[in-house]
Amino acid sequence: MNDGPSKPAMREALVAAAFELFLERGFEQTTVDDIVSLAGVGRRSFFRYFPAKEDVVFPDHERSLAEMTEFLDSGTGEEDPVKHACDAARLVLRMYAEQPAFSVQRYRLTRKVPGLRAYELSVVWRYEHTLAAYLRGRFAARPEGPLRADVIAAAVVAAHNHALRTWLRSGGESDWVAEVDAAMAFVTDTWSDRPADRGAARPGEEPEDEVVVLVASRKAPLWRMVQGIESALGGN
Amino acid sequence: MNDGPSKPAMREALVAAAFELFLERGFEQTTVDDIVSLAGVGRRSFFRYFPAKEDVVFPDHERSLAEMTEFLDSGTGEEDPVKHACDAARLVLRMYAEQPAFSVQRYRLTRKVPGLRAYELSVVWRYEHTLAAYLRGRFAARPEGPLRADVIAAAVVAAHNHALRTWLRSGGESDWVAEVDAAMAFVTDTWSDRPADRGAARPGEEPEDEVVVLVASRKAPLWRMVQGIESALGGN
Numbered sequence: 001m002n003d004g005p006s007k008p009a010m011r012e013a014l015v016a017a018a019f020e021l022f023l024e025r026g027f028e029q030t031t032v033d034d035i036v037s038l039a040g041v042g043r044r045s046f047f048r049y050f051p052a053k054e055d056v057v058f059p060d061h062e063r064s065l066a067e068m069t070e071f072l073d074s075g076t077g078e079e080d081p082v083k084h085a086c087d088a089a090r091l092v093l094r095m096y097a098e099q100p101a102f103s104v105q106r107y108r109l110t111r112k113v114p115g116l117r118a119y120e121l122s123v124v125w126r127y128e129h130t131l132a133a134y135l136r137g138r139f140a141a142r143p144e145g146p147l148r149a150d151v152i153a154a155a156v157v158a159a160h161n162h163a164l165r166t167w168l169r170s171g172g173e174s175d176w177v178a179e180v181d182a183a184m185a186f187v188t189d190t191w192s193d194r195p196a197d198r199g200a201a202r203p204g205e206e207p208e209d210e211v212v213v214l215v216a217s218r219k220a221p222l223w224r225m226v227q228g229i230e231s232a233l234g235g236n
Numbered sequence: 237m238n239d240g241p242s243k244p245a246m247r248e249a250l251v252a253a254a255f256e257l258f259l260e261r262g263f264e265q266t267t268v269d270d271i272v273s274l275a276g277v278g279r280r281s282f283f284r285y286f287p288a289k290e291d292v293v294f295p296d297h298e299r300s301l302a303e304m305t306e307f308l309d310s311g312t313g314e315e316d317p318v319k320h321a322c323d324a325a326r327l328v329l330r331m332y333a334e335q336p337a338f339s340v341q342r343y344r345l346t347r348k349v350p351g352l353r354a355y356e357l358s359v360v361w362r363y364e365h366t367l368a369a370y371l372r373g374r375f376a377a378r379p380e381g382p383l384r385a386d387v388i389a390a391a392v393v394a395a396h397n398h399a400l401r402t403w404l405r406s407g408g409e410s411d412w413v414a415e416v417d418a419a420m421a422f423v424t425d426t427w428s429d430r431p432a433d434r435g436a437a438r439p440g441e442e443p444e445d446e447v448v449v450l451v452a453s454r455k456a457p458l459w460r461m462v463q464g465i466e467s468a469l470g471g472n
Contacts, residue, residue, distance in 0.1 A: 117358070118354045118355075118357070118358050119354075121354070121357040121358055121361055122353070122354050122357055125357055144418070144422060146398070147395065147398050147418070147419055147422055148422065150394045150395070150397070150398045151391045151394045151395050151398070151422060151423065151426075153394070154390040154391055154393065154394030155387045155390055155391050155394075157390065158386045158387045158389070158390030158391075159383065159386070159387050161386070162382070162383050162386045162387070182380070182383070183383055186380060186383055186384065186387060187387065190387075190426060190427075191426075
């Protein structure tokens with residue numbers, strides 16, 4: 001029984017054919033018929049994998065969203081929620097980084113085609129919504145929990161997108177792990193209850209009950225005081 | 237010379253007719269021909285005001301975006317950038333609040349029609365992009381300035397949308413000024429160099445050089461220390 005490409009191979013062949021045509025003649029000028037004809041499969045096969053032409057451009061987001069949801073749900077309720085949300089966002093960047101050439105090609109295409117840009121925004125919105133739902137659960141008992149959850153979810157997504165864009169603009173050449181580390185550190189330093197677990201006792205150590213003393217002018221901006229605390233805590 | 241509705245009246249008549257039909261028979265089932273026929277104007281008049289059917293649903297965003305840009309540009313470079321960005325976002329919420337019935341109706345429609353939801357996301361993205369561009373300019377000399385700008389712009393937009401949604405879900409009944417104040421305070425308290433100008437000398441007063449002393453366990457979460465500082469500063 002080997003009368004055609006296997007299912008994953010057919011899906012990949014459709015994606016490859018679609019991109020070849022999108023780049024050659026443009027997204028709007030390419031029809032689903034053109035794609036299936038180049039891929040050598042039937043029209044119905046296309047719609048088995050992709051609800052519409054836009055979906056072939058982002059073939060991995062459904063899987064990635066499911067992976068993010070599963071990861072978020074895997075929390076025990078004891079984990080730092082901001083750090084957990086940041087780790088969930090890292091999964092998405094890893095998905096892009098696994099296929100650098102494809103990701104860079106798609107980035108160039110998406111910037112040129114308004115319809116794809118709109119589609120991408122709707123995908124980004126779903127990631128943000130998923131993160132916000134998790135954070136709302138974790139912040140349920142906190143004052144202004146839903147507001148805090150929505151703002152932090154947006155910040156995580158913006159930091160992720162900043163790292164992703166930086167990496168894409170380098171043509172996939174820059175160190176994506178360093179980009180995402182810097183971006184997520186900015187978010188956790190702002191909001192995490194345990195930024196980089198500074199000052200936390202290591203397993204097997206007696207917790208040190210040291211004290212931090214900060215003396216600052218009442219007129220100093222809050223961020224400078226926070227910087228003061230952070231440097232007193234000695235992390236970096 | 238009074239041979240037809242004036243220009244703003246014609247635009248308003250088109251918006252009113254479009255909404256009547258969208259709510260009655262659905263967005264997808266309504267054509268531009270249906271709208272112009274109910275409004276009693278020619279087809280070309282429609283396209284003079286609106287590039288596409290989607291645009292009639294959000295007739296004020298172009299004006300609002302222009303207003304936001306103008307407001308951001310009006311900064312002297314001395315203003316607190318985070319507070320200025322928050323004030324720019326308030327302008328958008330005010331635009332919604334000026335027409336409560338229309339805004340609530342549109343909210344219900346937008347939630348039902350995926351095409352409108354996508355359109356709305358693209359509008360939100362333009363606001364975010366405008367805020368980020370302003371903040372990037374202001375943070376140019378700061379470490380990680382572009383990252384900071386992108387994250388804060390997203391946070392401002394998320395806080396704005398949180399306040400807007402809360403107000404829309406109340407059917408336009410809740411106090412939108414209180415909603416937006418709370419949302420923006422969350423953002424400025426997180427990042428502003430001068431949160432609510434606490435402790436700043438009032439004009440004509442000698443600046444007080446008071447000092448804040450915070451003593452905290454090294455293991456305390458950073459947010460708790462920040463809360464400690466805030467309560468020492470005595471604002472609320």
